[in-house]
Amino acid sequence: MAVYTDVSDGALRAFLSLYDIGELTAYRGIAEGVENSNFVLRTTDGDFILTLYERRVNPADLPWFLGLMGALADHGLSCPRPVAGRDGDALRSLAGRPAAITTFLPGVWPRDVRVEHCAPVGAALAALHVAGRDYTAERANGLGPAAWAPLLDSCRADADSVSPGLGAELDAALAAILPAWPGADALPRGQIHADLFPDNVFFLEGRVSGLIDFYFACTDFLAYDIAICLNAWCFEEDGAFVPERARALIAGYETVRPLSPAERRAMKVLAAGAAMRFLLTRLYDWLNTPPGAMVTRKDPLDYLRRLRFHRAAEDASVYGV
Numbered sequence: 332m333a334v335y336t337d338v339s340d341g342a343l344r345a346f347l348s349l350y351d352i353g354e355l356t357a358y359r360g361i362a363e364g365v366e367n368s369n370f371v372l373r374t375t376d377g378d379f380i381l382t383l384y385e386r387r388v389n390p391a392d393l394p395w396f397l398g399l400m401g402a403l404a405d406h407g408l409s410c411p412r413p414v415a416g417r418d419g420d421a422l423r424s425l426a427g428r429p430a431a432i433t434t435f436l437p438g439v440w441p442r443d444v445r446v447e448h449c450a451p452v453g454a455a456l457a458a459l460h461v462a463g464r465d466y467t468a469e470r471a472n473g474l475g476p477a478a479w480a481p482l483l484d485s486c487r488a489d490a491d492s493v494s495p496g497l498g499a500e501l502d503a504a505l506a507a508i509l510p511a512w513p514g515a516d517a518l519p520r521g522q523i524h525a526d527l528f529p530d531n532v533f534f535l536e537g538r539v540s541g542l543i544d545f546y547f548a549c550t551d552f553l554a555y556d557i558a559i560c561l562n563a564w565c566f567e568e569d570g571a572f573v574p575e576r577a578r579a580l581i582a583g584y585e586t587v588r589p590l591s592p593a594e595r596r597a598m599k600v601l602a603a604g605a606a607m608r609f610l611l612t613r614l615y616d617w618l619n620t621p622p623g624a625m626v627t628r629k630d631p632l633d634y635l636r637r638l639r640f641h642r643a644a645e646d647a648s649v650y651g652v
């Protein structure tokens with residue numbers, strides 16, 4: 332569950348008096364998510380999401396995230412649009428945390444991913460990449476390749492308690508991935524979501540109805556975002572790769588934005604890097620989440636299986652690129 336910070340009725344009502352979004356009729360904390368505290372607000376004007384930013388979100392990045400969401404929404408992408416108060420500000424403070432209200436998106440994220448979900452997700456990802464073109468402010472990827480060795484170092488002492496030999500295996504994988512990583516200008520770059528997992532994509536009647544959770548978004552290789560989705564959408568629970576899902580995801584993406592030959596060639600190392608990135612943050616959280624914390628830890632070893640798959644793949648043709 333993810334409500335780290337409680338908000339009293341009085342504090343919330345005082346906060347909402349700064350906005351023109353109607354009278355509060357109900358609110359509740361949302362159990363899902365791991366990073367921030369989220370609440371659904373029902374007002375006489377409709378539903379909204381209130382987010383209190385916690386943990387990994389650097390408050391200095393919040394204007395960039397909110398600006399990106401506003402710019403994407405302006406370009407027709409269905410994503411949460413930050414709601415400004417009467418003073419024009421969308422970002423303020425509540426219960427001692429940075430806080431913002433955004434629009435509520437209808438839909439349900441798929442608990443059981445099927446191949447039919449993958450083409451619409453690919454197309455939605457490409458639409459995000461196209462919609463982000465005019466948002467020129469850059470944000471470096473704080474969880475990109477330069478962060479992986481330090482993250483592994485911070486977990487090294489206990490890594491083998493999660494799985495024997497894990498530390499050495501990750502060292503070997505990093506030693507193969509980092510030198511093969513594309514140079515900064517080698518692939519098209521732009522604004523990427525960087526966490527487009529199934530729980531961040533809402534569907535209604537078989538169509539994508541909204542993309543949420545832009546708090547890992549950054550400026551990086553567009554194809555790296557595809558590689559993240561290949562990891563998140565194209566494996567079974569037991570770790571088996573599902574080639575039909577990957578082909579559908581790539582085909583859906585290319586209905587909106589065709590890939591270049593360099594992006595196709597790079598997909599294997601990008602997929603391995605994406606698996607490494609989620610493995611490492613999950614490993615860090617696995618080892619550092621205090622007992623009794625109100626959050627469900629995600630299994631790092633799911634991503635070890637994916638990493639092994641990508642490293643063993645002959646080339647990028649396995650993904651259908």
Ligand SMILES: Nc1ncnc2c1ncn2[C@@H]1O[C@H](COP(=O)(O)OP(=O)(O)O)[C@@H](O)[C@H]1O
Pocket residue numbers: 333361363364365366367368369380410411433434435436437530531543544545546
């Ligand atoms: N704009 C939104 N519209 C509707 N529901 C939302 C919206 N934003 C978040 N939610 C709900 O909150 C949950 C957690 O949101 P998320 O952004 O993934 O949290 P976290 O950043 O903590 O991981 C989502 O699964 C969804 O149920």
Ligand SMILES: N[C@@H](CCOP(=O)(O)O)C(=O)O
Pocket residue numbers: 364365366526528530531544609612613629
């Ligand atoms: N998608 C990441 C964790 C981030 O979770 P989210 O709730 O912010 O989407 C993972 O699966 O490791």
